[in-house]
Amino acid sequence: xxxxxxxxxxxxxxxxxxxxxxxxxxxxxxxxxxxxxxxxxxxxxxxxxxxxxxxxxxxxxxxxxxxxxxxxxxxxxxxxxxxxxxxxxxxxxxxxxxxxxxxxxxxxxxxxxxxxxxxxxxxxxxxxxxxxxxxxxxxxxxxxxxxxxxxxxxxxxxxxxxxxxxxxxxxxxxxxxxxxxxxxxxxxxxxxxxxxxxxxxxxxxxxxxxxxxxxxxxxxxxxxxxxxxxxxxxxxxxxxxxxxxxxxxxxxxxxxxxxxxxxxxx
Amino acid sequence: xxxxxxxxxxxxxxxxxxxxxxxxxxxxxxxxxxxxxxxxxxxxxxxxxxxxxxxxxxxxxxxxxxxxxxxxxxxxxxxxxxxxxxxxxxxxxxxxxxxxxxxxxxxxxxxxxxxxxxxxxxxxxxxxxxxxxxxxxxxxxxxxxxxxxxxxxxxxxxxxxxxxxxxxxxxxxxxxxxxxxxxxxxxxxxxxxxxxxxxxxxxxxxxxxx
Numbered sequence: 001x002x003x004x005x006x007x008x009x010x011x012x013x014x015x016x017x018x019x020x021x022x023x024x025x026x027x028x029x030x031x032x033x034x035x036x037x038x039x040x041x042x043x044x045x046x047x048x049x050x051x052x053x054x055x056x057x058x059x060x061x062x063x064x065x066x067x068x069x070x071x072x073x074x075x076x077x078x079x080x081x082x083x084x085x086x087x088x089x090x091x092x093x094x095x096x097x098x099x100x101x102x103x104x105x106x107x108x109x110x111x112x113x114x115x116x117x118x119x120x121x122x123x124x125x126x127x128x129x130x131x132x133x134x135x136x137x138x139x140x141x142x143x144x145x146x147x148x149x150x151x152x153x154x155x156x157x158x159x160x161x162x163x164x165x166x167x168x169x170x171x172x173x174x175x176x177x178x179x180x181x182x183x184x185x186x187x188x189x190x191x192x193x194x195x196x197x198x199x200x201x202x203x204x205x206x207x208x209x210x211x212x213x214x215x216x217x218x219x220x221x222x223x224x225x226x227x228x229x230x231x232x233x234x235x236x237x238x239x240x241x242x243x244x245x246x247x248x249x250x251x252x253x254x255x256x257x258x259x260x261x262x263x264x265x266x
Numbered sequence: 267x268x269x270x271x272x273x274x275x276x277x278x279x280x281x282x283x284x285x286x287x288x289x290x291x292x293x294x295x296x297x298x299x300x301x302x303x304x305x306x307x308x309x310x311x312x313x314x315x316x317x318x319x320x321x322x323x324x325x326x327x328x329x330x331x332x333x334x335x336x337x338x339x340x341x342x343x344x345x346x347x348x349x350x351x352x353x354x355x356x357x358x359x360x361x362x363x364x365x366x367x368x369x370x371x372x373x374x375x376x377x378x379x380x381x382x383x384x385x386x387x388x389x390x391x392x393x394x395x396x397x398x399x400x401x402x403x404x405x406x407x408x409x410x411x412x413x414x415x416x417x418x419x420x421x422x423x424x425x426x427x428x429x430x431x432x433x434x435x436x437x438x439x440x441x442x443x444x445x446x447x448x449x450x451x452x453x454x455x456x457x458x459x460x461x462x463x464x465x466x467x468x469x470x471x472x473x474x475x476x
Contacts, residue, residue, distance in 0.1 A: 013461060015409040028403045028466035047422035048406075048464045050414050092422065092466030095403025 016050045019088050022100065022140060030091045030098045030142050032117065038066060038084045040124065041091065041117035051087015058082060070137075072125040082120075091116055096144040097215075103141070109134045109172075110143055110165035110213075117142040128236055129172060132165070147216030154210055157203040161218035168210030175205040268346055268363070268396040276337045276344050276363060276398045280330070284366030287337050289325035291362060297333015304328050316372045324358035324389060328366065337363055342400035345407075345463060347427065352460070354391040356399050356425035365395030399425050401465035408462045415457045421468030428460020 019025060021033035032039055034053060046055070058067055058080045066082065083089060092098065093116055101108070103122060112133050118124065118141035127134045135141055143149075145164050152158070157175055166172060206212050271277040275293065278285050286304060304326045317324065329335055338344075339362055347354055349368060364370065371390045391397050399405070401424045410416045410430060417435065426432075435453040456462055 013407045013409050015411065016414050025406055026404055026466070029406050044419075044421075044468060046419055047466065047468065048408060048416060048418040048462070050408075050416055053417075090406065090464065092403070092468075095465070095467040098466075 016088050019050075019090075021088070024098065024100070025090065027097050027148075028092055028095050030100060030116075032083075032089045032091060032142075033087075034083065034089060035086050038082055038120050039089075039117050040071065040080055040120060041083055042093075042115065043079055043081055045091050045093050045116050046083070047090050047092050049087055049089040051085060053083050053085035053087050053089055055081045055083055066120055070120045070123045072123060091142060093144040096146055097148055098142055098144045099149055100140055100142045103135060103138060103167075105138050106167060107134060107136045108141075108165055108167040111163070114143045114145060114164055115141065116144055130236060145213075145215035146219040150214045150216060152212045152214060154206040154208055154212060156212055157205045158212060158214055159218060160202065160204055162214045162216075163204055164213040164215050166206060166210060166212045169206045169208055169212065170210075171205075171207050173205050175203045177201045177203075268365075268398060270344060270346060271336060273343050273404060274338055274341050276346075278329075278335050278337065278363065280332060280335065282330075282332055284328050284330040285335075285363055286326045286328055286366060286368075286370070287363035288339060288361065289327050291337045291339045292327075292329065293336050293338045295331075295333060295335040297331055297335075299329055299331035299333060299335055302328045302330070313371070324361065324370075326370075330366075337398070339400060342402065343404045343465075344398050344400055345405045345424075347397045347399055347425070347463075348395075349391060349397060349427065350394055352392070352428050354397060354399075354425060354427040355388050356391065356397075358389040360400050360424055361389060361391070362398040362400050364391055364397040365393075368393040368395045368397060399463065401463065401467075402469075403466040405463040405465050408464060410456045410458060410460055410462055412457075412459065415455060416462055418454045418456065418462060418464055419468060420452055420454055422464045422466070423454060424463040424465050426456065426460060426462040428458070430456045430458040430460040430462070432456050 014025065019031045021031065023031060025031050029047070034051070040058075058071060071080070098116060109127050109129065109132050112131055115133055115135075118135060119139035121139035122135045122137040122141060125134045125136060143164070149164060154169055267279040269277050269279070280297075280299075289303065292301065342362075344362060355373070361370075368391050371392070372387050373390050374387055405424050408416055410428075433455045435455050
């Protein structure tokens with residue numbers, strides 16, 4: 001299917017009969033077949049379609065019932081649309097790798113910017129972890145990543161920027177290489193960046209049974225606003241803090257560069 | 267003879283003939299080559315004036331010689347297009363190289379061009395031969411036929427060829443104004459018979475946010 005795998009060969013031409021139903025056209029483009037069915041997709045990720053397909057904002061009155069059953073992130077509503085009709089539709093996102101995943105009575109949590117589209121048989125919920133979304137149920141969804149996705153088994157510690165999502169792991173948590181950062185030398189290293197702060201002193205840790213999804217680069221997808229949560233005690237990100245401060249659930253450790261390193265994306 | 271050295275490098279084997287290529291896109295050559303800037307894309311004074319007026323500017327060079335010449339531009343994906351008497355419509359910024367014998371020109375595209383953020387005019391290539399166009403990510407080639415019209419997001423459109431009619435669809439309703447739009451308010455619809463090239467990435471367009 002690759003148009004450039006054989007140098008010199010003409011490009012493959014697709015029409016509605018040869019476009020794969022619910023599969024990748026190439027590593028960067030995904031084809032969704034609609035037969036009177038519906039798909040949720042992120043705004044603006046459709047690049048072309050055959051047939052007659054309508055795109056309606058999630059706030060569209062007729063979709064109320066659908067939204068009630070499979071969309072539980074009320075404040076995302078403006079970022080999502082429902083595609084409805086019959087035909088074949090191509091999805092892509094900034095020439096990033098796209099892949100589809102099947103969930104069978106399962107759950108998967110994914111960084112909010114990476115999710116492109118999902119079937120309404122899945123329920124979309126906002127994760128307790130800020131910036132992530134959880135899909136629960138049975139069905140197919142499409143996600144983008146910078147570079148191909150790698151599947152890993154816990155126990156594992158991963159770089160925060162490389163994390164795409166995880167399935168079935170109940171224990172995502174922060175991990176700091178404490179030994180490296182403490183003591184006089186560690187403090188100096190952390191404060192000045194001299195003497196080898198490796199930039200890898202902080203990881204996410206997963207243990208237990210499940211799967212962790214990583215992308216093969218540390219380029220983040222643009223974060224999608226995941227909406228706000230009610231201002232209640234005990235709700236992560238919902239405290240009296242600004243949403244920015246609520247993003248980090250981790251306590252400030254001695255020897256960290258305040259918020260500076262996070263601002264620089266380290 | 268055009269061939270792809272890799273998906274991002276175009277190799278052209280030449281035996282005394284010429285190709286037109288985007289100025290400065292040569293990355294290597296072997297053999298004997300002469301590079302000559304073509305003012306106004308080799309379209310003469312009238313072409314130069316048209317391009318200046320329409321903002322569809324393009325600086326081309328003519329490469330002539332014997333041997334192999336390699337072209338690339340900012341690691342964009344390159345797609346080969348063969349033109350057999352029909353017309354290729356492409357944005358000048360997406361055109362990398364054409365056979366020396368192909369004629370290039372400028373054409374009015376109307377509202378469709380404005381929605382892409384690329385101005386009201388587009389570049390045409392016609393004749394018999396090969397051309398190389400660039401896209402952000404490998405382009406998907408979609409066939410349009412009488413029973414299968416195609417709708418494309420203006421931000422992902424790269425080029426089209428053949429006998430196609432295009433119309434501009436707007437789904438702007440009062441909901442769009444309330445920020446509750448479908449996210450695909452502006453679309454290009456192609457009917458007729460031909461091929462459309464779309465890239466797996468969207469340029470920023472005026473329509474991108476509604």
